[in-house]
Amino acid sequence: MSVILVTGGSGLVGKAIQYVIETEPEGSRFGKKPGETWVFAGSADGDLRDQAQTKKLFEKYKPTHVIHLAALVGGLFANMKYKLDFLRDNVLINDNVLHTSHLTGVKKVISCLSTCVYPDKVEYPLDETKIHLGLPHDSNFGYAYAKRMVDVSNHAYKDQFGHNFTSAIPTNVFGPHDNYDLESAHVIPGLVHKCYLAKKNGTPFVVGGTGKPLRQFIYSQDLAKLFIWMLRNYDDVEPLILSVDETEEVSIKQVADAIVKAVGFEGEYTFDTARADGQFRKPASNKKLLSLVGDFQFTPFEQALDESVKWFLENYDTARTGKQQ
Numbered sequence: 231m232s233v234i235l236v237t238g239g240s241g242l243v244g245k246a247i248q249y250v251i252e253t254e255p256e257g258s259r260f261g262k263k264p265g266e267t268w269v270f271a272g273s274a275d276g277d278l279r280d281q282a283q284t285k286k287l288f289e290k291y292k293p294t295h296v297i298h299l300a301a302l303v304g305g306l307f308a309n310m311k312y313k314l315d316f317l318r319d320n321v322l323i324n325d326n327v328l329h330t331s332h333l334t335g336v337k338k339v340i341s342c343l344s345t346c347v348y349p350d351k352v353e354y355p356l357d358e359t360k361i362h363l364g365l366p367h368d369s370n371f372g373y374a375y376a377k378r379m380v381d382v383s384n385h386a387y388k389d390q391f392g393h394n395f396t397s398a399i400p401t402n403v404f405g406p407h408d409n410y411d412l413e414s415a416h417v418i419p420g421l422v423h424k425c426y427l428a429k430k431n432g433t434p435f436v437v438g439g440t441g442k443p444l445r446q447f448i449y450s451q452d453l454a455k456l457f458i459w460m461l462r463n464y465d466d467v468e469p470l471i472l473s474v475d476e477t478e479e480v481s482i483k484q485v486a487d488a489i490v491k492a493v494g495f496e497g498e499y500t501f502d503t504a505r506a507d508g509q510f511r512k513p514a515s516n517k518k519l520l521s522l523v524g525d526f527q528f529t530p531f532e533q534a535l536d537e538s539v540k541w542f543l544e545n546y547d548t549a550r551t552g553k554q555q
């Protein structure tokens with residue numbers, strides 16, 4: 231019998247794991263296995279910045295395994311504005327989750343890092359050995375250092391106690407249940423919302439920055455399957471990059487073009503070059519993942535984007551859109 235607690239279970243990635251677990255056939259590669267109980271916890275179930283509330287959550291569900299996704303998460307503009315919050319909230323959340331897992335005898339924890347935490351100046355492509363090889367980009371050093379410490383903690387728990395605590399490193403994620411707040415969102419949900427409003431209000435669609443930076447995107451449902459695979463098959467303390475191929479970088483302009491098409495927007499479309507571009511690129515290698523996972527099909531970018539836009543349009547009234555306009 232195992233109890234898998236997914237922290238951050240109400241967010242983009244948590245909801246995708248819940249969807250996969252509930253829709254893949256029971257007993258199949260990514261479906262629920264007999265004897266498994268899955269618990270998806272959001273911040274309403276306990277504020278993980280608080281040690282006592284974290285302990286209470288663990289006492290309630292008695293997890294044997296934890297997929298730890300809970301974090302203060304945001305796009306470039308939120309990371310630039312709230313560096314201390316990104317540092318402190320995430321340091322507290324991660325320390326509480328890992329230490330409570332240690333104290334309560336959790337058998338395995340997979341935490342979530344990001345390719346955003348890598349050094350700004352490092353040889354590309356990024357791989358699992360390069361996380362600590364230099365300073366992060368100035369735009370998100372709070373988030374980056376908090377997340378890097380998870381890898382440091384995992385090694386310390388392993389060396390001192392022999393624990394099976396590890397981490398996954400996704401690239402930019404998108405999909406249903408994303409955060410669509412106009413200012414704090416990542417680029418895809420932010421631009422989907424902006425494009426929707428431009429179409430609805432007959433106003434220009436304005437993309438931040440030059441449109442030239444490159445990113446790798448992973449569909450939340452693909453990422454969810456990879457987390458489930460990791461839970462069952464990956465028992466090494468070293469992190470694992472969960473990403474599409476490094477040749478599949480997409481420019482922000484290509485992203486905006488695909489969003490215009492998916493939303494059906496026909497009005498004026500411009501770039502606000504006064505806004506920051508952030509890191510120019512951060513291509514990550516999925517070589518290690520592909521050497522371990524076997525057969526795995528990533529959803530084509532445009533198909534995943536169409537599905538995400540469709541979800542947003544159908545769920546606009548309940549989606550995390552921030553202020554309604």
Ligand code: NAP
Nearest residue numbers: 238240241242243272273277278299300301342344402403
């Ligand atoms: P998200 O949609 O913003 O969800 C964040 C989750 O964390 C929510 O369930 C939220 O709960 C929970 N949470 C936040 N603060 C909390 C607190 N103090 N106590 C308890 N729970 C708290 O984020 P996501 O995109 O799914 O991100 C999941 C993980 O992937 C994070 O670790 C993130 O760093 C990582 N990641 C994300 C991306 C990306 O592009 N989105 C890329 C790389 C890595 P409520 O919503 O209930 O408040």
Ligand code: GDP
Nearest residue numbers: 305306415416417420437438439443506507508
């Ligand atoms: P990053 O990968 O951590 O930098 O995160 P984002 O998902 O926030 O992507 C940032 C890139 O998208 C930068 O090059 C921004 O200039 C560009 N971008 C363009 N418009 C937007 C927007 O509306 N929101 C966000 N977050 N980024 C935007």
